[in-house]
Amino acid sequence: MKQLFLWVVFLMVCSGIAQENFKIYYQETADGFLVVADNKEYAPVSAELNLKIANLTSSQGDKKIFVIPAQSKAYPITELTVIDRKKPIKFGFATTYNFGDHELKTYDQDYAYNLPFGTGETFWLTQGYNGSISHANEYALDFKMPIGTKIYAAREGIVVDVEESFSKRCTDQSCAKYNNYITIYHPDGTFAEYTHIKKGGAKVEVGDAISKGQFIGYSGDVGWATGPHLHFIVYTQQIKSMKTIPTKFRIGEGKEAVQLQEKEQYTRAY
Ligand SMILES: [Zn+2]
Incomplete structure (x- = not known):
């Protein structure tokens, strides 16, 4: 059994995305947690994830911005691995998200x-x-x-x-x-x-x-x-x-x- 103290999860929406269409949540794994997202929208959704963790490491390091493809379920964002199993774990996150690919650099300028x-x-x-x-x-x-x-x-x-x-x-x-x-x-x-x-x-x-x-x-x-x-x-x-x-x-x-x-x-x- 993991000792888990869940910090408050803030959800900040700054878009026209209905709450039932996008969510970030976690699944327990053998080594910790997998943070995943459901995106029921018909466009990609970009999310900024601010993790608050103690006694866990994130497979994505300090990366904060993630692009979740349209129509995806349980899309993996980051794996959190327990550092010391004898110590308590703390885990919480805040998210901000919106339609679109935040990392989009080019588009068809001659269309x-x-x-x-x-x-x-x-x-x-x-x-x-x-x-x-x-x-x-x-x-x-x-x-x-x-x-x-x-x-x-x-x-x-x-x-x-x-x-x-x-x-x-x-x-x-x-x-x-x-x-x-x-x-x-x-x-x-x-x-x-x-x-x-x-x-x-x-x-x-x-x-x-x-x-x-x-x-x-x-x-x-x-x-x-x-x-x-x-x-x-x-x-x-x-x-x-x-x-x-x-x-x-x-x-x-x-x-x-x-x-x-x-x-x-x-x-x-x-
Ligand atoms: Zn006008």
Whole structure:
């Protein structure tokens, strides 16, 4: 029998991950413990694990950040081995976690995104990268479009988060918490968010595999917005911060993919 004094386990969540979808726990082994994680999400989850141990050594040394693959069960994080079996053991940990691969260094910078609306349709880009209304220091795009415009995936991936329950809208940041959105995880580790969709306007669910150009939902005027539009971002996600990234779009047959410019109108021509 091991003498185990379990220290308090803190759980700190800083993401939209539901508590039942991710957990870190331990299993007893012949030599000590194996710390493992369950990740029911459809994207990798990165976790920072701060161990508090006495009379145990960790097979991962001082390593603190771990990336747990999507849809994994009892994924091994670190083995803790008892140093002296005659002495009491102390063991506790605190975790912080979020969607995404915290260690992602590269992604496809040349990917040619589709415009996120229907073929033959034309919309104004009312705010572009670093736009002065609400996009300071952000690579975000606002396409002005009437409520109920069909939105099509700019890139293939898997739906990892959907919020479509809100209807409130106001023009200041206090309404950001009412944003409705669809989040899609891309094969290169980046995410796209399609924001301000109408209440009940998502036509996809978490876990759906999405092809490029697939209809995903209806635009709206919900959350932090000054009028009906689609706010579109692509980003990389670290445990405590997200970073929006610039992307290129294919805007016409045979044309090279380009970054979109504020106050231009764009037609999806193919
Ligand atoms: Zn915006």
